Amino acid sequence: MHKKKPKKVFVQGAIPPEKIAHSVANHQSKTSIGAHSIFLGQVRADEVDGKTVTAIDYTAYEEMAEKVFHDIREAAFSKFDITCAHIYHSLGKVKVGELCLFVFTSSAHRKITIEATNFFVEEIKAKVPVFGKEIFEDETHQWKVNK
Amino acid sequence: MKVTVKYFGLVAEAAEKSEEVMEFDGTLTASELKAKCLNGLSITDKESIQIAVNQNLDDKTTLKDGDEVALLPPFAGG
Structure with a gap:
């Protein structure tokens, strides 16, 4: 009964830090919640052969990705006793230091939310068709691969 | 038979297109x-390219x- 309708996950560009505070504030009226768990993915300035990454340009097979996000949500809700879950992922250019992934789960108790958030992050990295072009300061690029 | 083929990431870059309609006779697997x-595309690790049908x-x-x-x-989300 707590399952939510599929929501749009993708946002254009970086996820503003204010969105995290705003999301937390939106849950203060839900007083059965005793714990939130948040994962934030931030673009890292990796160094490859002496060149430094300055941004990642994300693209996705959006129709399939939205379906996979939905399946992951369904799996998470049947596996964990969570009250709600929100996922946001960037598309387009995200500069180093900016946020590209925001996973937010809530539950009555901490252990469930921590496990659920971890489940979401691992599933997203493994199963969602998102592609990342790492752009270096000289405008050359390489394609990111999740480890 | 006609199928739409979509290219993403490094495949789209190598193919220099993001989508095409391919027509062929007989049967083909994915x-x-x-x-x-x-x-003919310059992709080093073709094994790493996955296929989605519908x-x-x-x-x-x-x-x-x-x-x-x-x-x-390969996927690179998060």
Whole structure:
């Protein structure tokens, strides 16, 4: 009964830090919640052969990705006793230091939310068709691969 | 038979296009179509390219008229 309708996950560009505070504030009226768990993915300035990454340009097979996000949500809700879950992922250019992934789960108790958030992050990295072009300061690029 | 092929990430870059309609006679499996599409493209690790047919990962299926086939390089979300 707590399952939510599929929501749009993708946002254009970086996820503003204010969105995290705003999301937390939106849950203060839900007083059965005793714990939130948040994962934030931030673009890292990796160094490859002496060149430094300055941004990642994300693209996705959006129709399939939205379906996979939905399946992951369904799996998470049947596996964990969570009250709600929100996922946001960037598309387009995200500069180093900016946020590209925001996973937010809530539950009555901490252990469930921590496990659920971890489940979401691992599933997203493994199963969602998102592609990342790492752009270096000289405008050359390489394609990111999740480890 | 006509199928729409979508290219993403490094595959789109190598193919210099993001989508095309391919027409062929007879039957083809998804992996045979992948081999056809990637033939001649400069992609080092063709094994790493996954195939989705109508938005489900699948390389065994025999293609049907109107299918949407996507060639997906390694995922990099998060």
